[in-house]
Amino acid sequence: MSWSVVNEGDGLPRIILTEPAGSSAVIHLYGGQVLSWKNEKREELLFVSAKASTKSPKPIRGGIPICFPQFDNLGYPERHGFARNRLWELDTCPSPLPRSNNHSSVDLILKSTDEDLKTWPHSFELRLRVILHPSKLTLIPRVRNTGSKDFSFTFAIQNYLSVSDVSEIRVEGLETLDYLDNLENGERFTEQGDALTFDGEVDRVYLRTPAKIAIIDHEKKRTLVLRKECLPDAGVWNPWNKKAKALPDFGDEDYKAMLCIDSAVTEAPVILKPLEEWTGCQELSIVSSSYCSGQLDPRIVLHG
Template identity: 55%
Template structure:
């Protein structure tokens, strides 16, 4: 099965389409070493990313709802055309609730984005309902690829096919699976300004040399470097988040009280997850007619002592 130029050489990488329990297509990508990723056409959402030892790197809530139009709690939801809640659009926009299609005419990308990789190209266009609440013609192309060394890359391309400009914000709302929230730290956010969503989006400056957790955190760090790291001491593992075209970083953990108020999230699950998102939020992206924006996120993990 060779949708959208997918690498199908069995010695290097494989690609399989399966259906979930609601009959929605999911694409399973596998590299030559046995690492895998699973992408649902519901939301264009990565639901699983496993090492070559079969260890899951992403968090999915045990109470997640897999029935559209409810977004799935966990994995990597795509927040577009907004992050957060503003105006008549639903929280985090509509892209994560829609059924995407496989893109039969993906744009050519760099050879490095396809060589030796298992990948899938997906496409979202607005429905008539979408255009009523957000009246802008767009094409959102997403390539999800799994490299030979197990790195997971998401490349988004948003094109304005309208006759007038529009602006949007977006985030890859990545739920990482961790050993214990009190045992992890984030580096790469030192000295940055951030908007604190728990303090009416007031602006503060990060004072610590690493971010650690002992209560609820909901922040947008502004203008970060292109690499952020999550150190998980107990699992002896470091996640590296590398990004292009995504200047901001969202950091979120709901902690105990908020967890209990969320119907699709277990009361104690906040201990095993941490959201760190590559995002473009503070300064929305504006596209003139015919213009295209590209945002790229690469996730990798390395053993640490």
């Protein structure tokens, strides 16, 4: 058995994935959210604030939240959508997965409820497959329109990454791209640097990004590579010191140890007709510290 269910002090179930090389992942059914991902050296690769709440209706600050049916909060009561504030279930009818001895996986599902239909009047099924390999974590979301009319949505997989010191991090793969700056009322700019570095608050959505983005952490001697399909945009967020102190579920110094990089579809919403389905894919992997942007070829897709 590649996964097990445990109940913590909050009474909510968690799924624990393990694989033979020693890496592991923990998925919380509240929010369908990955809360921990450790490599074979037992090093934690994700950030979760010590002040994070796992009690409804607050989202969990950290890990990998799922944002649906929107990635912004325009016209909706719940910022980044309601999916991250709902209790998901194990999917009892998942699609087949090729047999492998070096990975473990679990399938979750979230279905529309009568309460959700009051604020977003569309019937849907949102599925999430989490696959754990040695030094690699893959998330495959699927949205199916189970209603009788078309609907559109935006979507994001938010990755709260654990870093040594955000001021020393380089993000490569976003250079020369246009982005929307949420600190400037969503105004559009073009990235000018040869890499993205951090010396203050950042809240941006980069548009039409390549299939691969590298997050280089020299102090930890590792590079995390984000690869994605059907998620063309990328959010980048760090609150820095002033905003961190204003967030009730975020430690005053937490901003130094985290960077949020999101796989998103937001500029051009997905439109689904009845019974149609959309599928995305995100892969996080750890590579040697010698990895550089010269290997980032936007023509190479996820499995290139």
